[in-house]
Amino acid sequence: xxxxxxxxxxxxxxxxxxxxxxxxxxxxxxxxxxxxxxxxxxxxxxxxxxxxxxxxxxxxxxxxxxxxxxxxxxxxxxxxxxxxxxxxxxxxxxxxxxxxxxxxxxxxxxxxxxxxxxxxxxxxxxxxxxxxxxxxxxxxxxxxxxxxxxxxxxxxxxxxxxxxxxxxxxxxxxxxxxxxxxxxxxxxxxxxxxxxxxxxxxxxxxxxxxxxxxxxxxxxxxxxxxxxxxxxxxxxxxxxxxxxxxxxxxxxxxxxxxx
Amino acid sequence: xxxxxxxxxxxxxxxxxxxxxxxxxxxxxxxxxxxxxxxxxxxxxxxxxxxxxxxxxxxxxxxxxxxxxxxxxxxxxxxxxxxxxxxxxxxxxxxxxxxxxxxxxxxxxxxxxxxxxxxxxxxxxxxxxxxxxxxxxxxxxxxxxxxxxxxxxxxxxxxxxxxxxxxxxxxxxxxxxxxxxxxxxxxxxxxxxxxxxxxxxxxxxxxxxxxxxxxxxxxxxxxxxxxxxxxxxxxxxxxxxxxxxxxxxxxxxxxxxxxxxxxxxxxxxxxxxxxxxxxxxxxxxxxxxxxxxxxxxxxxxxxxxxxxxxxxxxxxxxxxx
Numbered sequence: 001x002x003x004x005x006x007x008x009x010x011x012x013x014x015x016x017x018x019x020x021x022x023x024x025x026x027x028x029x030x031x032x033x034x035x036x037x038x039x040x041x042x043x044x045x046x047x048x049x050x051x052x053x054x055x056x057x058x059x060x061x062x063x064x065x066x067x068x069x070x071x072x073x074x075x076x077x078x079x080x081x082x083x084x085x086x087x088x089x090x091x092x093x094x095x096x097x098x099x100x101x102x103x104x105x106x107x108x109x110x111x112x113x114x115x116x117x118x119x120x121x122x123x124x125x126x127x128x129x130x131x132x133x134x135x136x137x138x139x140x141x142x143x144x145x146x147x148x149x150x151x152x153x154x155x156x157x158x159x160x161x162x163x164x165x166x167x168x169x170x171x172x173x174x175x176x177x178x179x180x181x182x183x184x185x186x187x188x189x190x191x192x193x194x195x196x197x198x199x200x201x202x203x204x205x206x207x208x209x210x211x212x213x214x215x216x217x218x219x220x221x222x223x224x225x226x227x228x229x230x231x232x233x234x235x236x237x238x239x240x241x242x243x244x245x246x247x248x249x250x251x252x253x254x255x256x257x258x259x
Numbered sequence: 260x261x262x263x264x265x266x267x268x269x270x271x272x273x274x275x276x277x278x279x280x281x282x283x284x285x286x287x288x289x290x291x292x293x294x295x296x297x298x299x300x301x302x303x304x305x306x307x308x309x310x311x312x313x314x315x316x317x318x319x320x321x322x323x324x325x326x327x328x329x330x331x332x333x334x335x336x337x338x339x340x341x342x343x344x345x346x347x348x349x350x351x352x353x354x355x356x357x358x359x360x361x362x363x364x365x366x367x368x369x370x371x372x373x374x375x376x377x378x379x380x381x382x383x384x385x386x387x388x389x390x391x392x393x394x395x396x397x398x399x400x401x402x403x404x405x406x407x408x409x410x411x412x413x414x415x416x417x418x419x420x421x422x423x424x425x426x427x428x429x430x431x432x433x434x435x436x437x438x439x440x441x442x443x444x445x446x447x448x449x450x451x452x453x454x455x456x457x458x459x460x461x462x463x464x465x466x467x468x469x470x471x472x473x474x475x476x477x478x479x480x481x482x483x484x485x486x487x488x489x490x491x492x493x494x495x496x497x498x499x500x501x502x503x504x505x506x507x508x509x510x511x512x513x514x515x516x517x518x519x520x521x522x523x524x525x526x527x528x529x530x531x532x533x534x535x536x537x538x539x540x541x542x543x544x545x546x547x548x549x550x551x552x553x554x555x556x557x558x559x560x561x562x563x564x565x566x567x568x569x570x571x572x573x574x575x576x577x578x579x580x
Contacts, residue, residue, distance in 0.1 A: 005391050051468070053464070053468075072472075074469075074470045074473070077468055082469070085465060085468070089464065089465050092467065093457070093460075094457065098454065102455060102457075102458050103458075104467065105470045121449070126451065165469060166469075169469050
C-alpha cells in the first residue's frame, strides 16, 4: 500500500543537539497514527517538521508523492497538511464562530480585491463559509457556544475549537499536537471520540501525544521516539509488548522518582 | 445601518457646511489651515492605524510623509508636473519603497519593529539633508499652488492661484481625501480582509496554519499604510508650498502613533478623532507657554490610564451600561 504521507530520513539539528535523528515512517490514508515518546524525545520537533513550521537539516517529508518539507506553512496547508496547536492557540478576541469562519481562507474563490469590493463571488464565499462554519461547529458539538468570545472558553472547548479551525481548511491530513494534554478522564474520552469522528469524516490523523492510555485506544499504529530516534513502530498491542519501548518509558520513570 | 447612515450625514454636514459657516461667522480664516492639517495628519495616522491592525507598532510614518512630500515637490519643481498627478505618484512611490523596506523588517515583532521604524524617520531626514536633488537643509520652497483640473474643456477645479482664498480650497481637498482614505480603511477592515488581518494580529502562527500568506499580507497592509503617509505628505507640501528635511520628524512619527492610541486602536475612526483632539489640544495649550508640554504630556498619560482603549471606547461603554 502506498502511503499518503512519507517521512524519509528526517533529521533536525539545533546547533550541536540532534533533536530528530534519521526518522522514517509512512502514514496510510484514513489512518490514525500516533507519535509517542518520553519528554524531550523530539516529538514536537518532528511535528513541526511535518507541518513545515521547521525546515529539516536532512531528509524530507512527501505528501502524495510531493515534497512538502521546505515549503512555507501556508503552502503546506494549501496542499492539505494542516496542523492544530497545543493549548490555547486560537484567535482570542473573536467569537467562536468567527474563528472558524476566518479559517476558511483556503476555500476562498474570490480575490482579496473581490472581498474589498464586495463582488458577487465574495458574497457567495461569505455565505458558504458561514454555512460550513455552522456545520463544523455542530459536528464538534460547539453550537451552544458559537457566539462566545474565544478567550472566555474553558479548556476542553478550546481544544475542540482548535480542531474546528483546522477542519475549516478542509485538510486531507490533520496533525494534532497533544490533543489530550491537561485533560481529565472524561474529557479525554470525549476527545478520543472526537478524533474517531474525524476519521469517519474521511481525514487522516497524525497525532503527537504522551497520554499513553488514550493513544492505545485510538491509534491504528504507533511510532515511538526516544532521544530523537525511532525505536519502534507497530499496532498498539505490538508497542505495549515491545521491550525497547518499555525500557524507554521505565527509564524515564526511574529518573523521575530518583532511582 | 440607518444609524451609520445618519452618522455619515451628520459628519458630512459638519465638515462641509458647519465648519466653513463657523469660520465665516468668526472671521478666523486661519482656522482653515488648522483643519486642513488635521485632515491630512489623520490620513497619515490612518496608515499607522492599519499597521497596528496587523499587530505592528509603527513609529515611522513620518518617513513616508517626508518621502511623499519630496516626491511631489521634486516632480513639480524639477520636472514640471501638475500637482494633481504627483499625489497618486507620491503615494505609489512610498508604497513601493515600503514594500522593499517592509519585506525584511516586517518579520520583526513588538518593540523591535517599532525601533526600526523609529529609525526610518531619522534616516529619511538625513537622506533629505544629504541628497543633491532634495536641496539639503535649504529644502524646496516657492512650490507653485495646484493648477486647474479640466476634463473635456470643462474646468472641474479652478487654478488655486486665481482663487481669492486658496485655504478654503485646500480645506475641501484635504477633507475629501480624508473621507476617501477612511472609506477605504473602513471597507478594508469590515470586509474579509479585515478579519484576516485580525487573525494575523492575534496569532501569526495560527494564521499561517490556516493558509494565510502572512508575509504577503503584512507587506500589503504596510504598503497601504505608507501610501496614506505619502499622500498626506504630498498634499501638505501643496498647502505649505515648501518642504524641508525637518518638515516631518521623529516627533511627528510619534504623534501619528499617539493619535491612534488616543482615538482608539479598536475603532476605524479612532485616528481621525485622535488627530483632531491632539492637534487642537496642543494648539489650545499654546497660551500656557512653558507649561504647554508639561500639561500636554500629563493629560496624555492620564487619558491612557483612564481610557486605555481610546476616546471612542467611551461610546461603547454607554451602550453597554
